Amino acid sequence: MKSTIKFLFAFLAIASLGLTACNKDDDAPAKDPGTLSILFDNKLGDKGISLKDFGDKTFDYTDANGQAFNISLFAYYISAIELEGPGGVKHIDPLKVTANASEVTGYYHVISTTPGSNVINLSGIEPGTYNKIRFTVGVDESGVQEGAAGGVLDPANGAWFWNWNAGYIGFGVEGNASNSGQEYVDWGNGFETLEGTYAIHVGGWKDVEPQPGEDPKFVNNIKVIELDFDSSIKIEDGLSPQAHINVNFEELLKGIDFSATYAVHRPDLGKPFAEKLVEVFEFDHVHQ
Amino acid sequence: MTSPVVYWACLVLTVFVSCSDEDEPTLPVNRYEFRVPENFPQPIYTFDNNPVTKAGFDLGKALFYDPILSRDGSASCNNCHIQATAFADSPVHPLSVGVDNRLGIRNAPPLTNMAFFPEFFWDGGVTHLDFVPINAIEADFELDETVENVVAKLNANKKYRDMFRDAFDIEEVTLPYTLYALSQFTNMMVSANSKYDRYIRNEGGSLTALELEGLATFSEKCGACHSGELFTDFSYRNNGLDSTFADTGRNRITALNSDIGKFRVPSLRNVALTAPYMHNARFKTLEEVLDHYDNGMVYYETIDETFVNQNGLGIDLEETDKAAIIAFLNTLTDFDFVQDTLFFRN
Structure with missing residues (x-):
């Protein structure tokens, strides 16, 4: 009988909570959830990126050290997007990893071969005023360790994935450089690497403690980017706010020597590039 | 006392109780259900995402x-x-x-x-x-x-x-x-139905005197790395096979010089069936493996410190120790598993 009385109190407590919440809603009828479009504007300095074929020695960009290069292909993962407002409102884009492609959420692959992939449309955002965005570049441990995944995380469907050191390539760019040290390689089965190309693949999501006295080389190249908007935006049903973020490949490749660094395919080699990602992603503007 | 609210609350409670009663009957034995052997650790695999059917x-x-x-x-x-x-x-x-x-x-x-x-x-x-x-x-x-x-x-x-x-x-x-x-x-x-398993789970199996002696010697001499019921601590170690490494092992993944020549400590379950041994198949028999640990190890700077002692490198093993350890390792063979029709090609 005691437990019945406890149950009754719990029941009444929950019921009264429910009533309180209902009253609050009646006082201030809330707007319905809204949307936000996030546009990643890929740039090389102040210019847009004009993709060139592998082997195309038309160089439309020369860096500060006089190296002429172009870009043929790029891709990066954006995940774990969070929005915040000055009044404490917060939106967390839910993450889900599963084999069922239609149920995978929160992971986005911006890839140069897929037009429109640079636009991420979030919905179901709690109405309010927002002025900050946070996101992860890459797929961190929580995503990798869920196992096989569909959609943009499916290696047979365009995901950039390392099999030997299993995990996703968080940020990758490939192209041609006038002084690249890359020689021609025939890999067989129709696969080849052309002379004068370069490929920078930034991956690696694990932390392994180095031995005493040794530099940590097995690095976690996952980076979280946090950007403040220059003005707040209102998100609610009926509005179409947008946030523009520049992705400046000039910052990623600043200081590279293509004659020596043209094939980056290991976490330790990618670390210097991962450290630059915080400069690569820059807030541009928002509008309602 | 008996207000309508209490009446309904009691009714709801009754329904809950009767529901949990209905869960009681045991399920039929399902060979496709993943079961954790009593003496094993909990699995790491993400079964919530991908249950076995x-x-x-x-x-x-x-x-x-x-x-x-x-x-x-x-x-x-x-x-x-x-x-x-x-x-x-x-x-x-x-x-x-x-x-x-x-x-x-x-x-x-x-x-x-x-x-x-x-x-x-x-x-x-x-x-x-x-x-x-x-x-x-x-x-x-x-x-x-x-x-x-x-x-x-x-x-x-x-x-x-x-x-x-x-x-x-x-x-x-x-x-x-x-x-x-x-x-x-x-x-x-x-694979968890070896002679050793039936012994350790008290399922009526017993080990011979030699096998028990081997278990004790194994625990003392090999148990630091081959620990637990899977007989591995899943660490990466250099066990003195070579002084130069074309295949640098764990270093390929971590890029640490301190990981050159290190490979995973393998599980020893069914080890009597899995010859040859080591990542590079260096040894054909368990006797050769134990001889290596006894007096065949070579130095490279990443050698596991477990093997470094005042006499040089290795694990001090008498011939009688080796015979006993091998007798014990043979008890890790799971004959039911290797004959289980569940895994036969259809």
């Missing part, structure tokens, strides 16, 4: 034995992972053999008890069981195929489209479901 297991088995996963249809997973040797390679393949008879660089390890493993391959480069087959499919000296082609071939095959529909309720075959199926098959490869 009969249809998924059958699909995984079909894929495992089918050379459709290779570039030219000449090799399957089964080429290097054979049930008779606890899904390690046959002794006639000291190193793995892939398409075009291409020789691999390492001895294919057994696939038993994978659900309990945190990392895979001799260097631990893969951290989730689902991703293991990608490595084998794409390696040019193994199956030398692209995952895109595998998916295309499976989609073009009515038998497989039907099996994927049965297993996962999908009309189009995709890679992640292919990997799910293979994981379901390998996850069921739990």
Whole structure:
């Protein structure tokens, strides 16, 4: 009988909570959830990126050290997007990893071969005023360790994935450089690497403690980017706010020597590039 | 006292109680249910994402034995992972053999008890069981195929489209479901019914005096690395095979100089069946392995400190110790597992 009385109190407590919440809603009828479009504007300095074929020695960009290069292909993962407002409102884009492609959420692959992939449309955002965005570049441990995944995380469907050191390539760019040290390689089965190309693949999501006295080389190249908007935006049903973020490949490749660094395919080699990602992603503007 | 609210609350409570009563009857024995042996640790595999079902297991088995996963249809997973040797390679393949008879660089390890493993391959480069087959499919000296082609071939095959529909309720075959199926098959490869297991679980089995002596000596001399019921601590160590390393092992993954020449401490379950031994198949017999630890180790700067003692390198083993340890290791053979019809090719 005691437990019945406890149950009754719990029941009444929950019921009264429910009533309180209902009253609050009646006082201030809330707007319905809204949307936000996030546009990643890929740039090389102040210019847009004009993709060139592998082997195309038309160089439309020369860096500060006089190296002429172009870009043929790029891709990066954006995940774990969070929005915040000055009044404490917060939106967390839910993450889900599963084999069922239609149920995978929160992971986005911006890839140069897929037009429109640079636009991420979030919905179901709690109405309010927002002025900050946070996101992860890459797929961190929580995503990798869920196992096989569909959609943009499916290696047979365009995901950039390392099999030997299993995990996703968080940020990758490939192209041609006038002084690249890359020689021609025939890999067989129709696969080849052309002379004068370069490929920078930034991956690696694990932390392994180095031995005493040794530099940590097995690095976690996952980076979280946090950007403040220059003005707040209102998100609610009926509005179409947008946030523009520049992705400046000039910052990623600043200081590279293509004659020596043209094939980056290991976490330790990618670390210097991962450290630059915080400069690569820059807030541009928002509008309602 | 009996207000309507109390009446309804009691009624609700009654319903809850009667519901939980209905859960009581025991389920029929299901061979496709993943069970954790009493003496094993908890599994690491993400079963919530991919529970084992009969249809998924059958699909995984079909894929495992089918050379459709290779570039030219000449090799399957089964080429290097054979049930008779606890899904390690046959002794006639000291190193793995892939398409075009291409020789691999390492001895294919057994696939038993994978659900309990945190990392895979001799260097631990893969951290989730689902991703293991990608490595084998794409390696040019193994199956030398692209995952895109595998998916295309499976989609073009009515038998497989039907099996994927049965297993996962999908009309189009995709890679992640292919990997799910293979994981379901390998996850069921739990080998925990050796003579040792029946002894340690008090299921009526007993060990001979020599085997018990071997267990004690093994625990003392080998148990620091081959610890726990899986007989590995899953660490990466240099056990003194070489002083130069063409295959640098764990260093390939971590890029740490301190990891050059380190390889995973292997599980010793079914070890009597999985010759030859070591990542590079250096030793043909367990006697050779113990002789190596006794007096065959060579120095490289990453040598595991466990082996460094005042007499030099190695583990001090008398011939009687070796005989006893081998007698004990033989009790780790699970004859039920290697004969289990569940895993037979259909």
